[in-house]
Every structure is written in C-alpha cells, then in structure tokens.
Amino acid sequence: MGKIFDITLLILILLSIIFVMLESVKGLPIDTYRFLYYGEWVITIFFTFEYVARIISIKKPSRYIFSFYGLIDLLSTLPLYLSFFITGTSALLAVRALRLLRVFRILKISRYIGESNRLARAIKDSGAKILVFLFAVLVLCIIMGTVMYLIEGEESGFKSIPISVYWCIVTMTTVGYGDIAPATPLGQLIAAMIMIVGYGIIAVPTGIVSAEYAADRKSKKVNLNTQVCANCNCSDHRDGAKFCYKCGEDLHNE
Template sequence: MSNVKSALGKPLAGWRTQLYAIIFEADTRAGRRFDQALIAIILSSVTVVMLDSVRDINVRYHQGLILAEWLFTFLFTVEYLARLLCVRYPFRYAVSFYGVIDLLALLPTYLALLVPEVGVLIDVRILRLLRVFRVFKLTAYVSEYQALGLALRASVRKIMVLLAAVLMIVLVMGTLMYVVEGPENGFTSIPTAVYWAITTMTTVGFGDITAKTDLGRLIASVMMLLGWGTLAVPTGIVTAEMSYARHAPATTRTCQECLAEGHMPDAHFCRHCGACLPDYAHERPQV
C-alpha cells in the first residue's frame, strides 16, 4: 500500500514537469497554445452536439457527426490521461471539479456502446446531453473566468450574510402580509406569503396574488424598493473584489499539491495548502 501511495505522490520531474506546465499553466507560449487549441476543440464539440439535435442535419450528416464525436472523444481521452500522468496525485485531480467535468466529457460516448437502445431503457440519445458539460471546461482556460471565480469566492461570506438578512426580511414581511391581507385575498398560508415576498423583492411579481388593502400595498411598495437596493449590494461586493484583484499580477501558476491557481510570481509556498511551489514557468512579454 505504501508503494502505491508513493507512486501516486511521486514528485514531478523531467517530462512530467514540462507537461504539467503546458497543461495546467498558461504563462508560456506552449501553455497558451494548448489552452487555445483546447478551447477550439471544446467549442467545436459542443457545436456538433447542438447540430446533432437538429433533425434535418442529423438525417443528412449523421455519419459525419458520429465520426466527429468519436474524434473529439479520442482527443478528450488523451487530454484526460495526460492530466492524470503529469499531476502528483491523480486521484485527487480525478475527484476535483474539473476532473469530474473531464470525465463527464468522456463517459457518454463510451456508455452509448454499452447501453442498448431498448424501449424499456432510457434512450441512448439522452446520454449525449451530458456532453454539454464540456463547456464548463472553458472556465479553466480563460483568465477572465478565473478572475471572476476568485472574486466570487472572496465574496462568499459577505453574500451569505446578505442572504441571511434577506431571508429574515422576507420571513417577517411575508408573515405581516398574511396577517394584513389574509386568505380571502390569496395569502392562504405563511409560506405562500413568504413566496410572494421573495418574488416581489426580486421584482419578478407573483401574478395571481396582489395586495388588496391600502396597508398591504404599502408593504408591497416597501418590498419592491428593498428589492432594488438588495440586488445592488452583491454587485458592489463582487465588483470591489474584482477591482482589488486587478492590482495583483494575474498568473496561472498552479500548486502541484492541491492544484490551486493564481499564485503571485514571487510566491514560494501555496496560499491554500502551504506546499512548496515549483519555479515559476513563464516567458517575458515581448517589447
């Protein structure tokens, strides 16, 4: 068992280090070209899935679409195996978010060979819908997605506090509307009134239930105004985090232990797990 663990946790060296820098980082010419090629393949694959759902196109170009699908599946399989080969802990990557997305991009085509098209069973074509998961892989290769993800992650606690405050407001207001309007005006229960408060606060509108009394209309007006202010708060929080992130040099430097990204160029240790970072593989911008 110890031999297996040591093999899975084998330090990167030689070709594995070079392959790791190309696949997981994009601060070198080879890394950027790899990401650009992968984005093109993902978009082409999703396009094939969309075209395959059009009846006329499917009937006319069915064989070509199947061939293209197997070509994309082969390329994604090679990429997935390459990722497992060049990381220190393959299982840790396999169960990560992007590792699961990579696997979901492969499974449908292979499962289609194993699941027969029998009327009692689910149509194999339903499995093809899972291929759309490939589009989520784009977030790993576009720096703007990464910046947005970091900003959202840094704002989670503040947004959770805001949501807790909103929950208390809609609970109180919904209960108040239930008392003021009553079942005769459509507010048959407190949960129904709370649902009305949520939809009113988000400016969606309930539709079949509206305030009939003057006091009820006043409460509804307050809820609508609160909705405008509440929706503006998360936007400000995330914008502030993104503005703060712009002052730090953006890199795709990745920890080989936990696969966390976005480390500073002069960092020596991972800001998530504390592991020692490898040398920063990058190219100086051309003047």
C-alpha cells in the same frame, strides 16, 4: 505549441457544446444529425487522448483523476462510449440523457482564463458578507410576508404565512409570477415598496463582489502564483515572479 493546443482545445469544447444543442433541435435534415454524430465522435476521441496524456505525463495521476477538472473531463468523455455497453431499445433514452453530460466540458474553459482566478477569489472572500446579506433579506421577507398575510388574508390568495413569504420573495426579486396579487390599497402600497426595495437588493451582491475584486487587484493579496501567462497559458508562478518561467513573457504586461 502549448498555446496552440490550448486554443484548439477551447475551440473543440465550444464546438462540442454547439453539437449538443443542435442535436436537441427537432426537424433538421438526417445528414445534419449524422454530421453531428460523427463530429462528436471525433471530438470525443480527441478528448480521450488528452485525458490519457494528462494521466501519463504527470507524476501523481491520482491527483488529476480525482481533482475537479479531472472528474469533469471523465464525465464529459464517458457517455458516448457507454453506448457500446448499454443495449436495448429502452436503454437508448438513458444513453441519450447521459450524453448530455458533455456540456460539462464548458467548465474546462475557466482554467485558461487568468482573470477567473481573481474572480473566484473575490467571490470566496465575499462569501461571508453575501450570506449575512441573504439572511437579512430572508428575515425581511418573513416579516413582510407576515404583514401581507395579516392585511390581505385568504380572500386575496394569501392563505398562509409561508405562501405570503413566497409571494414576498417573488416580488422582491422582481420575478412577478402573478399567481398571487394584493387586492387592498394598503397591500398594494406595501407591494410597491417591496418592488422598489427589490431593485436595490439585487445590486448589493454584485457590489460586494465587485468591491472585493477591486481590492484584490490593488492589495498585496494578488500574488503572481495565481496569474496565468497571456502567451503560453502557464500558471503556478512563484511569488514575486516578473516573467513566465516557461516562455519568458512579462507577467505584468496587460
């Protein structure tokens, strides 16, 4: 029953996000907007019951209420109810904007994905390396931006070093807005080198996280207390556990 409830919850979250996106589309039939409105009320009532049930069923409700997912649940449920208390034509636009907070429900999906725990830990373990890498990239952009300012000058749009650094960041990330472009042959040569370097730079953070993720799976840091049961979605297993404490499913069965 717990697994059925979790699957139903995921379906309703996705439906709610689809309803939010469809409500922003102009020109749909009136009946469609009416269906989306009533459908959102049904989903909101379901999430309200779920929120209240979580508070009632746990020993320390405050830990859930002020937790990350508890605040997400509250933010994604309240906006529709606020329409009863905020009246007036000018306030309708504010209510409609508040209803967009329902998209936060999609963040609740991650709690049911077991691999998300490993991915989050890999990103956390990679934080220092990524920060050092980004600092090195920033230093490189400042140096190359200064060089381009000296080479191109104001005639080509490089009016100051900050603008030149901005151009270097845009070029290195392969965004390429095109608002500034080098005109001299030397500047174009340096720009081409920056573009080539940019492709390699984009792949480095991904490689760092991937390496940490692979090491996390192989090392002893992978404790089963962070593993989610594939059968009933229960977590918080003890270290060294081989089977789920709730349903008995083999935790090593992949």
